[in-house]
Amino acid sequence: MRSKKANHRIKYLVHINKVVYLAILEPLVNKTKIEGYRKFLGFQYCLANTNGKIWCFWNHLDQADVIANEEQHITINFKDRNGANSRYVSAIYAKCTDGDRRDLWDSMENISSSINDPWCVGGDFNDIMDPDEKFGGKPHRANRCFDFISTMEACGLSDLGFVGPKYTWCNNRRPSKRIWKRLDRVFVNDLWAQSYHTNTIKHLARTGSDHRPLLMQTLSNQNDFIRYFRFLNLWTQQSSFLETVQNSWNMNVTGNAMWRLQCKLKALSKNLSKWSRETIGDIHEQVNKWETRVQLLEELDTLNNNEQSREDLNREHAEYVNGLECRMLY
Template sequence: MALLAWNVRGMGNRDIVRALKNMCFKHKNDIVFLSETKQKKRYLEKIRMRMKMDNAFYVDPIGMASGLALWWNSEAKVTVLHHDKNFIDTLISINGEDEWFGTFIYAPPYEEEKQEFWERLGTLRNNVNAKWCIMGDTNIVASPSEKYGEASYDHNNAKWYHEFLERSYLMEIQSKGGTYTWSNQRSDEDEIYEKLDRVLSSLEWSFLFPRAIAIIDIHIASDHAPIVLLTNGMMRRVRNEFKFESRWTLEEECSNIVQEEWITSEERQQRGTFRVKLRRTKVKLWKWNREKFGKNRISANDIVNKIKALQDGPTNSEDATSKLSRGVVGR
């Protein structure tokens, strides 16, 4: 099961929609939570249908601020229990399996609202032994190690968060990817990095999903990184199915391969069926593509790794510069 939480900073951006579509395809998300959508239901419904998600629940923005969207596919049974401008609290099960509580949050960024939010969130579960998972934007830097930049670490803001964890018996799920999930997108001495987005769970929930892991993806189009929860851990990759790429049509070799293999299949008279011709042509195109464009594909992977290296640390440090030169990803 895969769940995505992302502070998109507005769904009116085409780059956000494109990045979201790619992530839904990449992770095969069962549930998608978006915060700071800044859009109402009518607009978001059009995007949901493009993402091929079956069901939805929305909290409309206040003016041009905030706004929450929760989408899920038909395999997930999601019942909304409580909601307000900062969270959507649900009961979840997949394919009729064990039920658990899932709370998707966008914690308030304003200091005067933080204490009340964490206290309110703590009242959702009267049973401390509940199977409970929380994910989203906490708007809290939990420790000095989760912050880089001139702005100082605020112990008072973190106090309410840590008290909530203690009262609710929750812990943070291990994450892979970058160290930080938010950046002010400035450079040199003005840059600031923080870890604000995370996944929390109760011990009972972790017993239900002992291999669960959170993936901090790369920043694309938003100042927040998306975070993906994989309840069954990292799965082995399977070979991608064959897909004809439009760029092949620009190469004369492609046309020659198709003509040659089609005629050869006819001459060999191996049933002469459409399926046989198609299979032989597909194999030849696949081999040709690997030889022709293999190096370009590796270069694209290097670019993604370099973006991850930027996400994992400040750009003006010798360590980050070294990572970029090697294409090293974050932890």
């Protein structure tokens, strides 16, 4: 929640990816304001942890039981309305020192002993699992990874890997002091992997933050895909919009009033979708191009590590977030 533009980007990513669960770490906003952000982002439910550094939002998950609400993690057990299809989700925001993270590792191991259902754990662990996951600064000593690795193994959790740039965090300092690390990741247990046959983690562009957003996409054999009509506010800015609406609404339909309304709404949604493709095109295509361009410049900045590469990256960041504001879907 660092800026209005960053908030708009989160809202856009939530909408276009149909996100049903979102965790925001270190929002830099008092947790009393979480309800306003819930409405802004379009979620049904929300929860902040004890120190307000982890915010969770979710939709369409009928029953949610909070298993743990602590300084470094929130763990929730989600179930369907009839109590079936139980799965656990943990949002992590680990502290910065090895000693402070000890409480997190102990808590996770304690919780794991009572979890016999699919479990997903993700967030900012403020630690890495291999010295190769750090670039710049002093070399990372391999022995410092031991607690992190041993806890994940004890909990029966496996790293899902990722698609996209390698490092998820940068300190954004001048070239001689710049450091990149892979601090953010997602783990699942075997039962989660069996329930969701596809689990993809995408490292998105690091725009508006020193961390990359992580997008997790899951797919189970039971998923049914329904394509819903969505009204886009930017349509109203097109000169031919009202004409398209009027032509659809003036169509002749016989039958009772409710039948005529249903038929006209169905025709209107079909005609608006066709008109949008022909008049505006794919409104997300440019945003996807910016996302790809920003990621490329981020990788070049990591490789070149100079003021010119940082200037090019900042310019593209600005164009990306400004473009998002023009293409907001609300």
